[in-house]
Structures are given as C-alpha cells and as structure tokens.
Amino acid sequence: MAAELKYMSGFDNEFATEDPRCPGALPEGQNNPQKCAYGLYAEQLSGSAFTAMRHENKRTWLYRIRPSVIHKPFKKIDNGLLTHDWDTVEPNPNQLRWNPFDFPKKKQDFVEGLATICGAGDPKARSGIAIYIYTCNKPMENKCLYNSDGDFLIVPQEGTLFITTEMGKMNVAPNEICVIQRGIRFSIDVKGNSRGYVLEVFSDHFVLPSLGPIGANGLANPRDFLSPVAWYEDREVREYTVISKYHGHLFSATQGHSPFDVAAWHGNYAPYKYDLSKFMVINCVAFDHADPSIFTVLTCPSLKPGVATADFVIFPPRWSVQENTFRPPYYHRNCMSEFMGLIYGNYEAKEDGFKPGGGSLHSMMTPHGPDYDCFEKASNAELGPQKIAEGTMAFMFESSFSMAVTEWANNTKVDSNYFQCWQPLKKHFNPKDSAKDDKEKKK
The missing domain is CATH 2.60.120.10 (Jelly Rolls)
Known part of the structure; x- marks a missing residue:
C-alpha cells in the first residue's frame, strides 16, 4: 500500500525526516554511529566539495537498509535520442520553432523517451547545459535513473509524474516543476501519455535569484518549495535495473532489491517541487x-x-x-x-x-x-x-x-514557416510625422 504523500517546505533547508514506521531511525548527536538503529547503513550523498563554503555546502545523510554500492558492474546501453554530441551537425543561426512533439506510438518510459533538442558544453568538464523533450506512456517498472552529469529541472506539460526518489515520493503535475539533483536515484510512473521539458545543468545547482532592489519579498518564495519526507520500501526483486547517465552516455547495472530503501535522512541536498501559480x-x-x-x-x-x-x-x-x-x-x-x-x-x-x-x-x-x-x-x-x-x-x-x-x-x-510571422511587418517611417506630433493630435 502506497505511503501517504507528504512534503516539507522551504528552499535549501536542512531537513531531518524519518519514516514513521521506524521512529528513532535518525541518530542523535552524530551522523555515523558504530551501529545504526534497526540495523540500517549510514551513507552520505555529497552535492558539493567537502570544503565548499558553509552556505554552498550540499550534503545529505541517508539511513538505508542496504548501501547503494550493492550492484553488479555497469554496462553501456543504447542512448536512444539522448546525446551531447554538439559537433556533428552544421550550426544554424536561424530562428527555430517546433510544433508539439508527438506522443510515443509504442510503449516507452521516461528514460527511453528522453530526446535532446539542443545544448552546449561538456559534462566531463562540469560546464554547459542540455535541453530535452520527454514523451512517455509507461512506468519505469523495477528501473531507476541517477544523473552523474548534472541536475535535472523537469517541466511537465501533459500528464502528472509520480516520482519516487531515495528521499521520498513527489507528484508533479503540469504547472508544477521539480528539480532532481546530481546523483539522486529516482523512478517515474505515469498514467497514459505524458510530455514535458527538461533542463540539465552540468556545472552547479539551481538557486533562487537575488532580489536586490526588489527587497525581501517577491518572485518565488522559499517556503513554497516542497521536498518529500522519508519513505522506504524493503522489496527484493529478481532483477532491478539502475541506470547511470555518465559523460552523456547511459549505463545500466542490476541488483536484487529496490534502491528506495531509505528509512530516514537529514541534510540540505534533496529533490524539490514548486507550484508555478505561487510565483509573486x-x-x-x-x-x-x-x-x-x-x-x-x-x-x-x-x-x-x-x-x-x-x-x-x-x-x-x-x-x-x-x-x-x-x-x-x-x-x-x-x-x-x-x-x-x-x-x-x-x-x-x-x-x-x-x-x-x-x-x-x-x-x-x-x-x-x-x-x-x-x-x-x-x-x-x-x-x-x-x-x-x-x-x-x-x-x-x-x-x-x-x-x-x-x-x-x-x-x-520543425516549423519551416516560422520566419514568415515577421515578413508582413511594414515600414511606418515618415520623416514628417513624429511620435510627438501624434501625441499632440490625440490631445
């Protein structure tokens, strides 16, 4: 039976959460005790260098049933339409517009439905971005993905995404967005045709923009960003597939259990969602x-x-x-x-x-x-x-x-007629008629 969906609010907060089925799973006063409660393993996920300044330091401690290192070797798999090869196509400076991308005609999940539209840079150098469209119509059953190259900002356009992460569950509907940072394992379930956009950044993490002269309030408020609470499943399977996106390629490894076995976690490196209607x-x-x-x-x-x-x-x-x-x-x-x-x-x-x-x-x-x-x-x-x-x-x-x-x-x-929308623009120039004269006439 699925756990009740809950969230914690606040952008970039230090959260501490445990599944109510395991009270006391979070250790007190230290991160890595000699023996964790319930026989759990302690594992740290770092989203920044250990020595990053305190306000930029990103890390979360996970208390899980098995450490994530238990898997068989990774092997390269088909990338599909996912690519970071920016040099095989001739440059094109024209204005470009795409008609709505088609939903899949055959069954495919979120990973299989990722297609790269454009991008620049190199994840090996931690510099650049990539933009994707995704189209999918089936769940990632007994399959998860983690991105070694960067952070995903996901924008659903059609269909709700039911996302399970190591930190808990999130439902992300159109007019909401979510961010799943580098290294966090996640799996996406959908009900019928789903489509949306993904922005990947290779270099750093997303932050709220500085407000400057706007003052203390405005734009996206930190408290409206929601992160999931701890939820675990202790589930053994014959073959669970873990996919790693690494250097722009996909690799898969198998293991005999669900990776979503985190009973408790604390830290400031966690996925989050945001409702765009709350933007001030x-x-x-x-x-x-x-x-x-x-x-x-x-x-x-x-x-x-x-x-x-x-x-x-x-x-x-x-x-x-x-x-x-x-x-x-x-x-x-x-x-x-x-x-x-x-x-x-x-x-x-x-x-x-x-x-x-x-x-x-x-x-x-x-x-x-x-x-x-x-x-x-x-x-x-x-x-x-x-x-x-x-x-x-x-x-x-x-x-x-x-x-x-x-x-x-x-x-x-591709809309080959996009340029036509500007062609009817007329010359209105008349050296004998100024905007000032026009204002006088209106008076």
Whole structure:
C-alpha cells in the first residue's frame, strides 16, 4: 500500500525526516554511529566539495537498509535520442520553432523517451547545459535513473509524474516543476501519455535569484518549495535495473532489491517541487517593458557574477498597466540563448503557431520579437489596465552558452514557416510625422 504523500517546505533547508514506521531511525548527536538503529547503513550523498563554503555546502545523510554500492558492474546501453554530441551537425543561426512533439506510438518510459533538442558544453568538464523533450506512456517498472552529469529541472506539460526518489515520493503535475539533483536515484510512473521539458545543468545547482532592489519579498518564495519526507520500501526483486547517465552516455547495472530503501535522512541536498501559480509577479506600473529577468524562478550561476549558466523564467498571468508603452516584448538581439516552451494557453507575443508541447530557440544575437499581428494590435490598442496571459503559462530556459541543435531536433516537428510571422511587418517611417506630433493630435 502506497505511503501517504507528504512534503516539507522551504528552499535549501536542512531537513531531518524519518519514516514513521521506524521512529528513532535518525541518530542523535552524530551522523555515523558504530551501529545504526534497526540495523540500517549510514551513507552520505555529497552535492558539493567537502570544503565548499558553509552556505554552498550540499550534503545529505541517508539511513538505508542496504548501501547503494550493492550492484553488479555497469554496462553501456543504447542512448536512444539522448546525446551531447554538439559537433556533428552544421550550426544554424536561424530562428527555430517546433510544433508539439508527438506522443510515443509504442510503449516507452521516461528514460527511453528522453530526446535532446539542443545544448552546449561538456559534462566531463562540469560546464554547459542540455535541453530535452520527454514523451512517455509507461512506468519505469523495477528501473531507476541517477544523473552523474548534472541536475535535472523537469517541466511537465501533459500528464502528472509520480516520482519516487531515495528521499521520498513527489507528484508533479503540469504547472508544477521539480528539480532532481546530481546523483539522486529516482523512478517515474505515469498514467497514459505524458510530455514535458527538461533542463540539465552540468556545472552547479539551481538557486533562487537575488532580489536586490526588489527587497525581501517577491518572485518565488522559499517556503513554497516542497521536498518529500522519508519513505522506504524493503522489496527484493529478481532483477532491478539502475541506470547511470555518465559523460552523456547511459549505463545500466542490476541488483536484487529496490534502491528506495531509505528509512530516514537529514541534510540540505534533496529533490524539490514548486507550484508555478505561487510565483509573486513583479511588473511595470508606469511605462516601458521590463527585462524578462524579473520573472526568474531559479538560476544556476556561472563563475562570472550576474551571468547565468541557465535561468528558468516564466511568463504567468498578470496585469499590464503601462502608459504610452508598447507592452509586449520588444524586438531584441541577445547575448544569451533563449529556448521557450509552452505548458498551456496562448503566449501573448505569438498567439498563433506557438503551441503547448512545442518550443522555440532564438540563438545568440539572432533577432526576434512579436509577430506582425501582435505588433499591429499592440501598437494601436487602447492602453487601459489589461489582464494578460490568462489561462497561459509559457516559460524560458535562458543560457549564456551558445547552443547547438541536434540532428534529431533539426528534422523533427520543425516549423519551416516560422520566419514568415515577421515578413508582413511594414515600414511606418515618415520623416514628417513624429511620435510627438501624434501625441499632440490625440490631445
């Protein structure tokens, strides 16, 4: 019988939790007693160097039925559509858009359904990112995955993910996200067709962005991030498969028991989920259009202050009230790479063509912005208070890396007519008519 699903709240907290079936499983006053309660084994999972500064140090102590070292040797298995080979495809600076990715026609689980869209860098050097789409329709039965290369930020678009981790269980539905950090073993169950997006960072972990002049409150509040409580299963099986993602390849090993046998744990290195509807939007209230950084939920910093390896940014429902302002996103060229996805609804800058379950990529310095219809509509609209993005949740993976698109992504669900959405933009230039004159006429 499945355990009741429970969570602990607070981003980056030091948690201590034990399965109620094993009261006292957590040792008091030390991490590694000579003999653990209930005959458990103590095992530490480190997410940072031992000598990392205290506020950056990530580790969790697990008290488990068997240590995770009990498995047979790893052997390389088929990678499917997962790849970090960025050099076999010719570079493409064009604006790219993908129609919704198809659900699988045959049975496949989360690992089998991972397909790399784009990325950059090298997990061996702990530098870079990768972006995936996943499509699946069956559970990872007697199978788990752990990622030696980086952290996964998972964004479901269709179908709830029922995730079992070494630290406990999480249900993650569309309009929620979860992060499963490097090394944590997990298995995903689904009910029917499921689809979503994954951002992987090779270098460091996701943190909340600094608030700066915003002050103490705003954006994503730490208490709204939820981590699972301890839950274990003492289950022996003939063959349980453990998959390791290592150097961009998949390897599998077998063992005779479930890896989810942790009766208690304490630490600050644990998976977590977040409900995007809880995001406190900061927005313009006078004029102009603020940079999308004000919508950052999580960031993975680089070594250069203020520059992100990757940001996770959302565009939630909000009020638009700016005066004398072109309110949609402005036309721009950027020193960052921008991959956008749509969970549901219609993105306000491109209401046609950009669909839930699809995506777009605007590479470094490639120009982009509102399509023709959006520009004409917004340029001539009455500028009263307006609720925008109602019934919509779009997001962006933004990175300082210049990303390469995989061969599969270049030949799958690509909208070859994407460039057409800007072609009708007209020349409105008239040297005899200024914006100032137009204001005078309106008076």
